[in-house]
Amino acid sequence: MSHPDQTSQFALLGQRRFAPFFWTQFLGAGNDNLFKFAFTVLVTYQLQVEWLPPSLAGLAIGALFILPFLLFSATSGQLADKLDKALLMRFVKSLEIGIMGLAAWAFVQDAVNVRVVTLLACVFLMGLHSTLFGPVKFAYLPQHLGEREITGGNGMVEMGTFVAILLGNVVGGLLIGMAEGGARAVAIGCVAVALLGRVVVQFVPPTPATDPTLKINPNPFTETWRNLKLAHGNLVVFRSLLGISWMWFFGAVFLSQFPAFAKEVLHGNEQVASLLLVVFSVGIGTGSLLCEVLSKRHVEIGLVPLGAIGMTVFSVDLYFAATGLPLPQGAASYTLGAFLAQPAHWRVMLDLALLAGSAGLYSVPMYALIQLRAPKSHRARIIAANNILNALFMIASSLIAGALLGAGATIPQVFLATGLANALVAGYIFLLVPEYLLRFLAFMLTRFVYRLKLTGDAHIPTEGAAIVAANHVSFVDAIVLAAASPRPIRFMMDHRIFATPVLGALFRLVKAIPVAPQKEDPVVYERAFAEAAKVLAEGDVLGIFPEGSITRDGTLQPFKGGIMKILERQPAPVVPVALVNLWGSTFSRIEGGRAMARPLRRGLFSRVEVIAGPAIPAALVTPERLQTAVGTLLHTGGPNPGPVAVPVARSSTP
Incomplete structure (x- = not known):
């Protein structure tokens, strides 16, 4: 469920699809830490337990809390895929009330050993509670937030979790440190927060199972190994x-x-x-x-x-x-x-x-x-x-x-x-x-060398195969496009660019596809188109520059016919993209065809723009139509888009 008009991650707190979930997570994390920290202070400063000295109390409590993650995470992951996540969250919050009720009883007992043993058991049970909630928490967000919201939603959850941890520790320490009735106050606080969490979770919207026919494997060890192998598949x-x-x-x-x-x-x-x-x-x-x-x-x-x-x-x-x-x-x-x-x-x-x-x-x-x-x-x-x-x-x-x-x-x-x-x-x-490195370089380039403006980037699909076709203005076009795309792009690039010392090494690292003219190197030519078809067959995004080489005069050069060869092998929608205002920058060819002649010759933070147009169905694509679409975007897009060449020549390279 996507809301592309969302203006801020904080606005999510006003929407049912996010707010009840956020506060459920917040209250759960806060209660975990209120309880654990109060218990830690209790056995460290207020109780004398021979078999649990203060120096080991924190370690024992931490180990008991983590143990269920090792034992039951695999089972909880299966439950979260098989069941409605809202229903599972309600069960978990009901379980929390029971655990905190038992902990409240233990906090007010006079028998020290009974008190401590019961509270240790509650630590383990709260670890189980968190183990059950963990997969639900992170699998819930992608079902309710769009690609443009998922980062903000995760940021809010991460922020809320650490604020809740902080508040839980502070409140737990203050309550247990009260001169009179500290343990009773902690007991009341833990139960009250659990009850509030159960009320809030009732407003979490239905979140259907993603694999309702899944058969639960009760063996946590074999299922843990299977989950790790499953994750290793990607x-x-x-x-x-x-x-x-x-x-x-x-x-x-x-x-x-x-x-x-x-x-x-x-x-x-x-x-x-x-x-x-x-x-x-x-x-x-x-x-x-x-x-x-x-x-x-x-x-x-x-x-x-x-x-x-x-x-x-x-x-x-x-x-x-x-x-x-x-x-x-x-x-x-x-x-x-x-x-x-x-x-x-x-x-x-x-x-x-x-x-x-x-x-x-x-x-x-x-x-x-x-x-x-x-x-x-x-x-x-x-x-x-x-x-x-x-x-x-x-x-x-x-x-x-x-x-x-x-x-x-x-x-x-x-x-x-x-x-x-x-x-x-x-x-x-x-x-x-290496995708991380390419995106890091793209991030740095478009924040500290250029000022990047994105227009129409919603036209680049967030899933499924697609071809992104752009004009070729500079040696960093691929990096700028990578910064603009919500998904990784595998680029087809002129094989000569791979001879560039730094950029060539980077493009090889990110598995860009070198392509050469058929007459020059038929083996590289055929391999490039086979690899391009494979990228699309796997449902990924392919990036091409149909002019075939970087412009030497700033004009849009004729689009060549390689795009048709790609589509014949593996049809996919083609998104026309215009790179605006990169001509004349450090990485474009000017001054007699030389690039990078004067570093930062336009200064830092010069504005560039990436404009994406509506995708053209594969059956309607021709080099002429694609060139016209990119040319139209260039003319309507920026302060210095550069002239557009009209003649179109057909060739065998993209």
């Missing part, structure tokens, strides 16, 4: 799952070390530890919301490398910022006010906020990409596979961070090692999925 999706799981590894290292970092490195009290959590949560929420603005309301995976760079840069700077900090004068630790009065501490907080914001930029487009690229019938099961990987990576982060600290590393050194490891992992993922 390499871009699977490697994106690994990328998200790495983000959880990265974040878990920092979140788990905040209390010790505040105490041992920053010399602050409990309020300082809470401040670090606030800064981190606000940072990741802000980064998540920025995704829609920076992506121009498309799924812009070019933000992922930008976020990865930020995660490394600010982690490394945090190491240096945390070195040689001043000690508190006349006190064992800084109060919140005294901590904020030290200028050196502001650099630490800025680094934390920026690395968290970078993590938001990194994760939201990846989630959106998985939701759009995963098969609809298997989407929830692939999300379940993601949850399994996330849990494994978070467990690994605890073990590795613990091993580093046990070997004598300081907390800032652990942060440094994590930041450097992030550079290696991210670089490896981007080499495996």
Whole structure:
């Protein structure tokens, strides 16, 4: 269900298709953390339990909460694909009421062992509650949001989740810390939030099953393996799952070390530890919301490398910022006010906020990409596979961070090692999925060299085979078109461009298709058209430049006949696209046919425009008609579109 006239991601909060789901997720995440944090404080500061010392309480609670993700994610993914997601959400929220009722009873018991054992069981059950909700949460959005809304919707959910985590921790700490009746207040709070969540979820609209005939496999181990194999069937999706799981590894290292970092490195009290959590949560929420603005309301995976760079840069700077900090004068630790009065501490907080914001930029487009690229019938099961990987990576982060600290590393050194490891992992993922690099280069080019304006980009279909045919003005036309398209484009390009040192390497990396004139190299010629037909047969987008080469004088050259050869092999609609105002820029041919003669000769942020027209059915396409369509878009599109050549010559290359 798409609403292309949607103006802002915040406007989704006024619509039934999103708002009840958002608040259901928000209340669930908040209640999880209210309960867990209050319980952690209870066993750390208020109860004496020999078999659960304070040093192990947080680890035990965290492990019990994560365990259901490993055991039951595969089953929950099957349920989310088989059942109506709204009905499943209502069941989960009803389950939450029962779990919180049991926890409320335990909080007010006098017998310490009964109290603690029951609350530990409730932690496991709340982990099960979250395991059941996880696949539903991410599979719900693509059924109700269009391609132009999915990034904003994910950003809102990510922001809401971290704000809910923050509020849950703060409220749980305040309630359990009350001088009298703290445990009773927590019990009432947990049940009240669960009841409110059950009321809200009743307004979630029906969300039909994507695979109602699915037979549930009750064996979680074989189903987990099958889900991982299923996800691996789409390499871009699977490697994106690994990328998200790495983000959880990265974040878990920092979140788990905040209390010790505040105490041992920053010399602050409990309020300082809470401040670090606030800064981190606000940072990741802000980064998540920025995704829609920076992506121009498309799924812009070019933000992922930008976020990865930020995660490394600010982690490394945090190491240096945390070195040689001043000690508190006349006190064992800084109060919140005294901590904020030290200028050196502001650099630490800025680094934390920026690395968290970078993590938001990194994760939201990846989630959106998985939701759009995963098969609809298997989407929830692939999300379940993601949850399994996330849990494994978070467990690994605890073990590795613990091993580093046990070997004598300081907390800032652990942060440094994590930041450097992030550079290696991210670089490896981007080499495996070069689409990220192309979109990153396109993002940087169209934000920091040009000012890109998109017109008619809704004509480029978000699913199904299509050909995008554009005029050829510069060496970066393919990169500009990649920035304008909501989907990846496989380009057919003149084989001579592949000889260009930097761009040639990039185009080879992203599997662009080199094409040569038939007389010059018949083998390359035939291979190019076979590969083009394969792209369309697989339901993907093919990009071509029908002029055959880059214009040398700014005019629209005659369109050649290769487009007809492509359509004969594999018919598909053809979208005419005009690239406006790229002529005369650094990457076009001017001054005697030379390109890149004077870098940035038009200055930074010169405006360029991509204008897409309505698709032409395959049966109606001719080179003449296609050239006329592109020429019309050029004449109506921009301040300096360039003249259009009228004569049309037929040839055998696209």
